[in-house]
Amino acid sequence: VAATLLGHTQQIGYGPLVHSLCGVNLKKSDSFTDWSRRPLSDSQLEYAADDVVYLPKMYRIMRERLEAKGRLSWLDNDFAAMADPANYVSDASERFRRLKRVGQLNRRQLSAAREVACWRELTAQDRNVPRKWVLTDEQVVEACRRESRTIDELFMVRGVREKLCTRDARAVAAALVRGLDAPVEKWPELDKCLKSEPNVDAELDLMEAIVRLRAKENDIAMQTLASHGDLAKVARGYREGVDVLRGWRRAIVGEELLDLLAGRITLSLGPAGLVVTKMGS
Incomplete structure (x- = not known):
């Protein structure tokens, strides 16, 4: 965050930032090493040390430049938000609102999307993997749009058969049925845009x-x-x-x-x- 206030791009990597501030080119030889294997080689240890050894110098340089620009205090609110655990707690039952193209669904289908997106969120957390590794947004929305109720109907959505094992497919089909059969008064609504x-x-x-x-x-x-x-x-x-x-x-x-x-x-x-x-x- 601090680097972006000093003219660096949003997506700058650690290596390029070290080079920009310290004039050092970090080695890339162990970028894809297997860190679970022991003992670690001298090369691996050196690579790991490089990840931290330049941090004090980078901190001093960036702090001085931010102070010179009068921008150090700009970081206070951003850092406070990043340090607040509450900002990292998500309500799995509300995750459906952030699905791509969820606006294509009617309220009944949204009810199904809420159930499937909730299952995906909890499953991804449990397995410590990205959500899209479980199911993509597009797959969730399409399954709900089709109002799939069985595994066979679910597998009609492109790529789902390859994504889900039988146990997961059963869980998703059950979530779809649960959402589609929910009482009308339980169907969710999307936030209405104030403009077209x-x-x-x-x-x-x-x-x-x-x-x-x-x-x-x-x-x-x-x-x-x-x-x-x-x-x-x-x-x-x-x-x-x-x-x-x-x-x-x-x-x-x-x-x-x-x-x-x-x-x-x-x-x-x-x-x-x-x-x-x-x-x-």
Whole structure:
């Protein structure tokens, strides 16, 4: 997070960051080593040590640069959120709301999606694997859209037969039936967007243009300044619980985004690129 406030990209790896700050090229010879085997070789031990030996120097350099830019305090809220265990506790029964293309489903199918997504969440946690290794979002949504009730019907969804063993297939089929047969009053609803999707798409394009401009001007990674998810929420009319509308992010670009959506600023292209103009100025 700190690196992105110093002009580094959002996805910079540890090796490139060490090279940028310390001028050292880390060895890659043991990147794919089997760390469970013992004894570890001298090469493995050296590789492991490199993961930590440069951290004190990197900390000092980054802290000094952040202080010089007046940005050290910007990290307080982000670090506090990252250190709060509550932010890592998820309600498995609500995970269906984050499925890709879940908006294609009707309420009955959403009930099935809630059950299947909950099973997938708990199974992935139990096995300590990514959710998509159990079932992909697309497979969950398609099985619910088809209202599959049996293993044979479930296996009609592309790739599911290869993903699920018989025991898991039975569990998913049971979850589908449980959701599809739930009483109407138990069927969930998705949060309603406050604006139509065509308007959201158009506004997102303009918002991202402004964020890109301000990120470049301030030497900050664009995703750190404003994530696509946050921009989508703002475009849909949400104002609470959105990072880009809080603290330093709001000061740099958040307020300007609200002005854009309210029609108080215009965008145009000049010789040097994008120009943001306040209405009446």
